[in-house]
Amino acid sequence: MSNPAYGKKPAPSKKGKTRSALFWVLLSGIVLFLFWTSFQTALFNGQELQFEKPIFWAAILATLLFFLWIIQYYNTIQFKDERDWLAVGVLLLPLSYILSLISAASHILAMNMIIINCIYAIMFIVGLFVLRDRLGNRIIQNTFMAVAYLIVGFGLLHWFGQGKAAGSIAKWFSNTVLNGTYTDAVMTDSNGLRLTSVFQYANTYAAFLMAFLFATVFFVTTSRKWYSQAFHSFMLVPIIVSLLLTLSRGGLVMLPVVFVLLLLFLKPAKQLLWILYCGIAGVASLIISKPVTEIGLQLNKTFNGSGALKGWGILLGVSTVMGLLGWIIQRFVAPKLELLLNNWSARKNSSLWIPLGSVIIGGLLIFLFIGTGLKNVLPQNISVRLENINFNQHSVLERLTFYKDAMKVLADYPFIGAGGGAWASLYEQYQNNPYTSRQAHNFFLQYLIEVGIVGFVIFMSFILYIFYKYIRGYIKGNDEKRNSHFLYLIIVLSILIHSILDFNMSYVFMGILVFLGLGGMAAVMDNKPWKKWNLKDSTARGAYSGLIGLVAILVLITSIRYVQAADAGMEARRILQVSTSFKEIKAPLDIDLNIRPSHPDSVVLLASLYQSVYKQTGDEGFYNATVNLLNKTLKEEPFNKYMYTQLIESYEIKQEPEQAYEVLVNNAYKFKWDINWSEQIINKGYELGTVALGTGDTEAKNKYFKQATKAFAEVQKGIQHLATLPEGQLQGRPFENTPDMILHTGKMYFMMSQPEQAAEALKLGIQEDLSQTTQQEIVRWYLAALQKQNLSDDALMGKLTQVDPNAKDNVQQLANLQF
Incomplete structure (x- = not known):
């Protein structure tokens, strides 16, 4: 035309x-x-295992969406520009995992x-x-925001004790609802009650809230409809209150960093509006954080409708005021502000000054809330978390340790x-x-x-x-393209x-x-444009669509099979709760392991079943099945501690302690900070070495004793290392000497004619209270080791004599022993 x-x-x-x-x-x-x-x-x-099924269902749904995409966009695949080639580049990510x-x-x-x-x-x-x-x-974009707001509302329902109401809806499409309630949407840890919503982890929920706080501010400042401006402004307070209720220090630390980075993309007028909205909503949220926190803490102990109504009334009332203010600001203030700063916005680097100023203001606010009495306006649980924001507290020091340890993995x-x-x-x-x-x-x-x-x-x-x-x-773009x-x-x-x-x-x-x-x-x-590509469009799209279609089919089939495996594995656990029938429990495990032969949870459960039957019947076939299953799977899962533990137990049930000990020693380096593993090496090494000593097998005795005492020496190095940890860092799991470890190590050194090392080891276990038999034996062997060196401890001998009148004779008998 x-x-x-x-x-x-x-x-x-x-x-x-x-x-x-x-x-x-x-x-x-x-x-x-x-x-x-x-x-x-x-x-x-x-x-x-419990987390796998939803992930594989997501993979199935994603591949179905992908097939729809291939059909819908087949004719638009051309590979004539850089953007289209990213559809090829992204395939390198799963390829790197392959x-x-x-x-x-x-x-x-x-x-x-x-x-x-x-x-x-x-x-x-x-x-x-x-x-x-x-x-x-x-x-x-609207879906992103709707999902975010739904998650925020879902979390607050649980905070105000209405988890049953939320769960009655969520149960229709979520597998996380148990007994009518979404599991751990509000959970307690060492820091107190924390809001987690759908994530069951407060820090990740804080990251989610941080992202959608800024997304909400963005929509407030770019929406053209008054009701959209008001609604997004309304949601600012629930989001910030939820962020505070997570008690996440990481979220509060990273929030200003991301905020400043995002401000750099905005013109000065928009920057001021972002600061204004975050400031007003932040102050409003802080004002109501104390009553909202206290109400939530009480309702999660004992629910009552009036308390929940009060909590919602405070939150929704302040949010409504915020929504009204948002509309007023967008209607009357924003246009004038943009007009006023129009000339400044046109200047080079004009977007830098306000973010730099916000850094200074943010630093001042942090000082006021952490270093002054202003923190007292906050609930105690939140103010305590703010006080603990420093580089010398456990959370930071432990993360730094994780990062250093990760680099050790990378080195190998x-x-x-x-x-x-x-x-x-x-x-x-x-x-x-x-x-x-x-x-x-x-x-x-x-x-x-x-x-x-x-x-x-x-x-x-x-x-x-x-x-x-x-x-x-x-x-390069205009405002419309930038905002899109x-x-x-x-x-x-x-x-x-x-x-x-x-x-x-x-x-x-x-x-x-x-x-x-x-x-x-x-x-x-x-x-x-990408000028290096010479193939025809039809050839390119055919090759690409065929390749990714084939890959999608493989992913779909694999995911369906993995869903079946995960379902079978979980079914076995459900049956285990109500039945002791070997066949009933084994049937779903066979389905799982036929699909995923090295599925650790199911392998461990099946091995335990075989063990139980072997103990009951003595049938060697079940013992062999256990050992073969575990050894085969450990080739695919060589760092699975539960399988090694099961294998050790199997050898011990069969009365093959040597094989069990070999597993312990050969894999000690994988679990060097597991004190139970080290204790087993020491105690079982003592037992095996003592048996070898009794049969006159000196070579075997020395082998077991040396392996066991080496393990004890490693434990001592570990204990000394833990003493060097920074003051604010917790060591983690218990890692300390036990009386049996000390006694057996001392006796092994003694029986290897090393009285000095024996005394050194046994001295670690001497206590003031000698009422326990093990403590008496440690002191007895210690005094005998001293006597071997022509040394004595009269005070300690006196204490031992008080609980053991024959102490001197007993010590002398030990000292006279020759090995």
Whole structure:
């Protein structure tokens, strides 16, 4: 059609772009997927059987969405620009995990991470294309905010003691609801009652809240409808109050960092509005934090309707005022502020000054709330947490230890890493002290040790390239283009920055938000043509679609099988609670292990079943089945302590202590901070060596005694090392000498004709109270060791004589022994 006038373009159609039914099916699927995944404990990858099934269901749903995407966008796949090539680049992330299978510390956990990274790759590719569509982008952004607000409301329902009401709804689509209540939406730890909502972990919930606090402020300042401005302003107070109720110091520390980084992207007028909204909502939240906290603490002890009504009344009342203020500011203040600062905004580097000023103001506020009496306006549990924000407290020192230990792992697995779940499998071998943490509390370091330097360089290159190209596009774009996808930058930056301090990305739901967000950022990045590609569009799209389609089919089939395995494994545990039938319990375990032969939880359970039957019947077949099963699985899971424990127990039941001892000694380096493991080596070494001494096998005696005394020496080194830990750092699990360890070690040195070492070891166990038989024996052998060196301790002999009249004779008899 010709133009109606020269040089004049026709007006765009008011009907807008026509979208296919398949587009709406795909978009609806993404929306439902985001809602569902958030309520499955946010798909926590806890590296245990109970967490697996929802993750594999998420993989199934993601692949189904991917098939819809392939059909819908097949004709748009061209690979003519940089943006399209990111759909190929993201495939390198799961490929790096596949490569790390070569040196995986745990085959099962490594396979789980491959599936998880396939989910991430799918969500990125889908987001990369869907979020280019204006309407699709708007719907997904609204879904992000709706999910966030629902999670906030869900958490507050539990805080005000209404978990049953929330659980009655959530039970229809969540497997985390038990006995009518979502498990641990509010939980107690050493810091008191903490709000966790769907995450069951307060720090990750804090990271989520931080991201959506800034997202909410963004929507307040960019929404054009008055009701949208008011509603998003209304939600600021519940979000900040929830953040305070998490008691997360990491969240409070990282919040100003992310806030300042985001301010750098805004013009001065918007920067002031962000500060204004956060300031007003923050003050309002602090004012009501004390009564809301106290009401919640009381309601979680004893629920009463009037208390819950009072709590909701305070929260909703203040939130309503905040909503009204938000509308007033946007209606009357914001336009004048933007007009007033218009000339300043046009200047170079104008966006730097307010963030720099906010850093100074933020530092002053931190000082006031931590270093002055102003903290007394806060609830006690929150003020105590603020007081403890320093670099010499346990949480910080322990995290630094995790990071150093992670680098030790990397030194042994530098190039392709130790596979998915590497930290959970290996941390006991490399730990500096006996802490318990199956998470490294740093996503980037955990990723580094899983895929090595090669995989980490690929990942960081991918992330940084998207950030770089997005920022370039942001700088070049107008306000409308900048605002269209800025939400995704907020989400991705907030979660990844906070993940420096915690394991947020171990929640697959958080990873989905990040990779969908990265797809959104890439959708509007600075994009240039790719001139090196010579294949026809039809050939390129056919090859790519065929490849990723095949991969998606493999992921789908694998995930379905893994769901069956996880379901069978959990079914065996359910049967175990109500039945003692060997066949009934074994049947689902066989299903699980036929699909995943090295599934640790099911292997351990089946081995225990075999052991029980063997003890009852004496049938050698069950003993052999136990040992063969464990030895076979340990080739795939060589760091699984539970399997080694089961194997040791099997050898002992069969009265093969030598084999049991060999397992203990050969794997001691993997569990060097497990005092029970060391104690077994010492005590069993003493027993085996004593038997060898009785049979005249001097070589065997010396072998067992040397191995046992070496283990004792390692324990002493460990105890000395723990004394050097920084003052604020807790050591973790108990790690100390026991009377039996000391007695047996002293006797072994004595029987190896090393009285000086015997006395040194036995002296560690001497106590004031000699009423216990073991304490008397330690002193008796100690005095005998001294006598062997022509030394004595008359005072100690006198104390021993008080509880043992024949002490001198007994000590003399020991001293006269010759070995």
